[in-house]
Amino acid sequence: MTEIRFTVDGRPCLAKPGQTIVEAAKANGVYIPVLCHYEGLKPAGSCRICTVRVAGRYMAACTQPVTEGMAVENTAPDLEDMRKSLIEMLFVEGNHFCPACEKSGNCELQALGYRYRMLAPRFPYLWPVRTVDAGTPLVLLDRNRCVQCLRCVRGVRAKDGRKIFASVRRGPRVAIEIDHKLAAKLTEEEARRAMDLCPVGAILRKETGFVRPIGRRKFDHTPIGADVEKGIGR
Amino acid sequence: MSKPVIATASLAGCFGCHMSFLDIDERILPLVELVEFNKSPIDDIKKFSKPVDVGLIEGGCCNSENVHVLRDFRKNCKVLVSVGECAIMGGLPALRNSIPLRECLEEAYLNAPTVDPAERIIPNDEELPIILDKVYPCHEIVKIDHFLPGCPPSADLIWEALNALIEGRPLHLTYDLIKFD
Amino acid sequence: MPQAKDPVLRHPKDPSALLDIIRDVQAAAGHVSDQDIGRIAAHLKLAEAEVRGAVTFYHFFSLTPRGRSAVYLNDSITSRMAGRTAVARAFEEEAGCRFGEVSADGAIGLFPTSCIGMNDQEPSAIVDGVVFTALTPDKARALVRGLRAGTPARDLVAARGDGANQSDLVRSMVVNNIRRRGAVLFGAHETGAALRRAVSMTPKQVIDEVKRSGLLGRGGAGFPTGLKWEFCRREKAAQRYVVCNGDEGEPGTFKDRVILTELPRLLFEGLAVAGYAVGASTGILYLRSEYAYLRDHLEEVLAGLRRDGLLGPKAAGSASFDFDIVIKSGAGAYVCGEESALLESAEGKRGEPRDRPPFPVSVGYRDMPTTVNNIETLATAARILEEGAAWFKAMGTVQSAGTKLLSVSGDCSRPGVYEVEYGLTLADLLEMAGGTGAQAVQVGGPSGACVAPAGFGRRICFSDLATGGSVIVFGPGRDLFEVVGNFLEFFIEESCGWCVPCRAGNVLLRKKFEKIARGLASAEDLREIEEWGRLIKSTSRCGLGQTSPNPVLTTLKSFPELYQARLRKGAAHGSEFDLAAAVRDGCAAAGREPECKESLHD
CATH class of the missing domain: 3.40.50.11540 (NADH-ubiquinone oxidoreductase 51kDa subunit)
Incomplete structure (x- = not known):
């Protein structure tokens, strides 16, 4: 298979046909920040944090396939500030109380906040009224923390292929709903997968939490994306 | 040359950020050499007696007194710093922000099982500050110049920030210093 | 076969029939109940959550009853300009409920809705699928009385419009207004x-x-x-x-x-x-x-x-x-x-x-x-x-061949449809439509551009003023801030909510816009609103988000003086915080008087 040549911030890179910019960049040791993206799931392009610029046009790197000769801008200061804005938007859009969240330290939204040195969001807090659904045996759904990445919608299905999580309503009122009938049959393993898919603390396996002590959590000392930049993804 | 003047306040917070400040341990000795404290719970000075260089605010605003204190700080401090999650985003007190205020008060003072049935009253003494409709981050009320996140911010972060502000240099915020919990 | 009548079972067991089934259930019962959700999910082998997702996405479907008759009153800006507020009040008074509610007797539900394509005959509403145009408070009251008495909406249409609107298959009061x-x-x-x-x-x-x-x-x-x-x-x-x-x-x-x-x-x-x-x-x-x-x-x-x-x-x-x-x-x-x-x-x-x-x-x-x-x-x-x-x-301009059908509405004496050759100036169009003296013209709808008189020499064509066909004229007395506010509301209402910049960004944009409109903003806020608008445009996933800040961005460009005039004088940091408002609930709950010196701002 012939390889596709492209560049990220001027650095020559190679991609396999059909690879998205995010995947191909990762294979070349370049980190493009992502939140909704999850390897193995169909990309959703919902968080837009992976926005890159190609020939003056903005695009989501998680959904855009690489083309021959593509010159991708990834770390231009204005682009990085746009990403930071989107991260900040997520912090004000929901009710994110990091100090009281089970996912703190292992949360990808928080980790992006750290990576981008978010000190205080530039946007006013919206304090939406959101509900918690504890009505299924194994899983707790806290919509206050949900970022609508749709990973659960894409990645958690019942044995017959039905979705267990689905979006309801639209616009600012859009929310994730868990199907009570199907969720009642979730196995321990599937419940854990749902929790692990969730980048934030919106989906939790009940009766667990704060398992790893402060100082030993995923992002306590290691920035998100550091593994890609160290070339582990190659 | 006179020493830089510092003031601190705890609004709707738990004093944890002040405790963390004191966690600078032995660095408290050079600190005393470095700065002079004005209005602060640390020295119990109640009123500003001179212009202040750096004001450190812990906690957000949950009542009218918080707002008055914050505005007073803004008037008297050249540089104002939000210290900790409560000052920056309301913190745990802001958990009430998605519940109507009346519902909160009724739950706490009228309907809770621990309320003495003879004492069912929403506090209304004129001496009490008036509770706000929600808890506000400080920067939504006055201009804030710097933010030190964390619950609490580590002593190292507070120390670094204080030194940078006194020396008039940009804050050097390493990855380990920025935490939201 | 009795099954054939069942609004669920008469459809094929194919997920692509989902919306058709929901539509039939909604039409038959006025809403889609939990029980219906279960039956639909079982019929199509979908999760109930997914069925609920489809019901709640669309404006004309509902999980709760919408009343025996559902009134959807157009909420577009031209409707407002044509007297919607008084009509809405009449509907509420006669129905005995507010918009967004169903009357206590379950007879009438009142709901706002985005533009229904009747801008040249506003205020208009859709009632049980039947369009009512050029409403007045009296007509609104009569309509509610008729519906409450059990008359089908279709029979409350007094006079039919022109052309095919008169045909027995359409039987509509809508007029074509082909100018x-x-x-x-x-x-x-x-x-x-x-x-x-x-x-x-x-x-x-x-x-x-x-x-x-x-x-x-x-x-x-x-x-x-x-x-x-x-x-x-x-x-x-x-x-x-x-x-x-x-x-x-x-x-x-x-x-x-x-x-x-x-x-x-x-x-x-x-x-x-x-x-x-x-x-x-x-x-x-x-x-x-x-x-x-x-x-x-x-x-x-x-x-x-x-x-x-x-x-x-x-x-x-x-x-x-x-x-x-x-x-x-x-x-x-x-x-x-x-x-x-x-x-x-x-x-x-x-x-x-x-x-x-x-x-x-x-x-x-x-x-x-x-x-x-x-x-x-x-x-x-x-x-x-x-x-x-x-x-x-041979028609139109070199780059924009042929003709364009324009929908002209707002402050003009001849609203309606105009088929014009590309290259026509806005000034000529205003002349044709009886809209001269306009303060501004919105070309291309909310997602298009707001053009000031200085731009009335611009041409309708792809290389200048590209438009899908919406042209709204604003006369001298109109408040453009009301227009922009209405458009921003529209985009928030219609965003699908999939991507962050459109879902959250538009809410924040409106918040900032309202701050400016209320006279609480500083010059810094103007800089920020422009930056936020560009962010939403650049990073949104589809055309909706990519154009949703246009009402703000194009008026900022065409009417900078309107924004400047609203700035708070001498304010470096424009805080929206209003202590008097913030203590209101607390005082009421405790039965206290607010401190008299609680000022709006420092």
């Missing part, structure tokens, strides 16, 4: 001539003819139609589809409604020409729910075309072109005008746009290569086949 007939759409034409000529050519020749004509998409984006057809035809596939985008949702545009009413044969012929060109055997008209009152009329036209041999096997006397058209209905979602969202909706799902690439020409309806063209584009294409590319190209 100017151009040579293309309203020129004399013979039904069948275009399709017969097309099938006498090879598909490639048809595509070349359309390419030569210079026809660009009329929906607003202006993509070359011939090229789109060529891309689709080039894809190797067992099946291809042609889809007509009849989701005319941009506030202020209603010209497609007039084509559907008066020129449906031409439109369907255009769709058949497209089908022949790309090699499709099925054409789909996606009809917005607001135009459902035209459905029987359109079905009858289709039946007539079948009788005449223009649709069906060996269509138009061809050797092997088998082609037919089906109509699919929307259910109230502006975003479904975005072509990939439209396809999702046509497949029975939530109308959420897809990621592109792949584009619909490669992966479209049911994952097959699909062209999606606007109603006006297809009708125009039919005329191009009838008269030839050279005839068409």
Whole structure:
């Protein structure tokens, strides 16, 4: 298979046909920040944090396939500030109380906040009224923390292929709903997968939490994306 | 040359950020050499007696007194710093922000099982500050110049920030210093 | 068979029937109950959560009862300009409930709705699927009384409009207001001539003819139609589809409604020409729910075309072109005008746009290569086949060939539909429509641009003022801040909520805009609102988010003085915080008087 040549911030890179910019960049040791993206799931392009610029046009790197000769801008200061804005938007859009969240330290939204040195969001807090659904045996759904990445919608299905999580309503009122009938049959393993898919603390396996002590959590000392930049993804 | 003047306040917070400040341990000795404290719970000075260089605010605003204190700080401090999650985003007190205020008060003072049935009253003494409709981050009320996140911010972060502000240099915020919990 | 009557069971066990089932249940019961959700999920083997997701996405579906009669009063800016507030009050008083509620007796539900395509005859409402135009407070009261007495909405239509609106299949009070007939759409034409000529050519020749004509998409984006057809035809596939985008949702545009009413044969012929060109055997008209009152009329036209041999096997006397058209209905979602969202909706799902690439020409309806063209584009294409590319190209400008159908509304004496050649200046259009002296003109609807008088010399064409057809005139007395606020609200209401910048960004943009409108902003806020607007435009996933900040950005550019005048004098940091307002609830709860010196600001 012939390889596709492209560049990220001027650095020559190679991609396999059909690879998205995010995947191909990762294979070349370049980190493009992502939140909704999850390897193995169909990309959703919902968080837009992976926005890159190609020939003056903005695009989501998680959904855009690489083309021959593509010159991708990834770390231009204005682009990085746009990403930071989107991260900040997520912090004000929901009710994110990091100090009281089970996912703190292992949360990808928080980790992006750290990576981008978010000190205080530039946007006013919206304090939406959101509900918690504890009505299924194994899983707790806290919509206050949900970022609508749709990973659960894409990645958690019942044995017959039905979705267990689905979006309801639209616009600012859009929310994730868990199907009570199907969720009642979730196995321990599937419940854990749902929790692990969730980048934030919106989906939790009940009766667990704060398992790893402060100082030993995923992002306590290691920035998100550091593994890609160290070339582990190659 | 006179020493830089510092003031601190705890609004709707738990004093944890002040405790963390004191966690600078032995660095408290050079600190005393470095700065002079004005209005602060640390020295119990109640009123500003001179212009202040750096004001450190812990906690957000949950009542009218918080707002008055914050505005007073803004008037008297050249540089104002939000210290900790409560000052920056309301913190745990802001958990009430998605519940109507009346519902909160009724739950706490009228309907809770621990309320003495003879004492069912929403506090209304004129001496009490008036509770706000929600808890506000400080920067939504006055201009804030710097933010030190964390619950609490580590002593190292507070120390670094204080030194940078006194020396008039940009804050050097390493990855380990920025935490939201 | 008793099953055939059941609104759920009479549909195939195919998930693509989901919206059709929901529509039938909603129509029969006035809402979709939990029990219905369970039955639908079981019938289609979907999760109940997913069924609920589809119900709650669309404005005209509901999980809770909407009343025996549901009144949807248009909330667009022209409706407001035409007296909506007083009409809404009359509805509320007579019904005995507020908008967003159902009256206590369950008879009447009142709901606001985004533009229903009646901007030249506002205020208008859809009541149980029947359109009521030019409402007054008295008419609103009479309407509610009639509905409450059990009279069907259809029988409350006093007088029928003009043209096909009078026909027994439409029976509508809507008027066409065709003010100017151009040579293309309203020129004399013979039904069948275009399709017969097309099938006498090879598909490639048809595509070349359309390419030569210079026809660009009329929906607003202006993509070359011939090229789109060529891309689709080039894809190797067992099946291809042609889809007509009849989701005319941009506030202020209603010209497609007039084509559907008066020129449906031409439109369907255009769709058949497209089908022949790309090699499709099925054409789909996606009809917005607001135009459902035209459905029987359109079905009858289709039946007539079948009788005449223009649709069906060996269509138009061809050797092997088998082609037919089906109509699919929307259910109230502006975003479904975005072509990939439209396809999702046509497949029975939530109308959420897809990621592109792949584009619909490669992966479209049911994952097959699909062209999606606007109603006006297809009708125009039919005329191009009838008269030839050279005839068409001779009209308009070099880059923008032919004519454009404009929907003109707002502060003008002759609102309605105008077919004009591209290149017309805004000033000339205002002259025609009786809108001279305008303070501003909104070209292209909320997603377009707000043009100040200094720009009235600009031309309607793709290289200057590109528009899908919406032109709203604002007279001297109008408050443009009210206009912008209405448009921002519209985008928030109609965002699908998929991507962050559109879902959250537009709410924040409106918050900032309101701060400016309330006179609490500093110059810093103006800088920020522009920056936030650019952020939303640059990072949003589809055309909705990519244009949603335009009301702010284009008025900032055209009317900077209006914004400057609202700034808080001498404020470096514009805080919105209002202590007096913030202590109000607390004082009320404790039964205290607020401190008298609680000032608004420092």
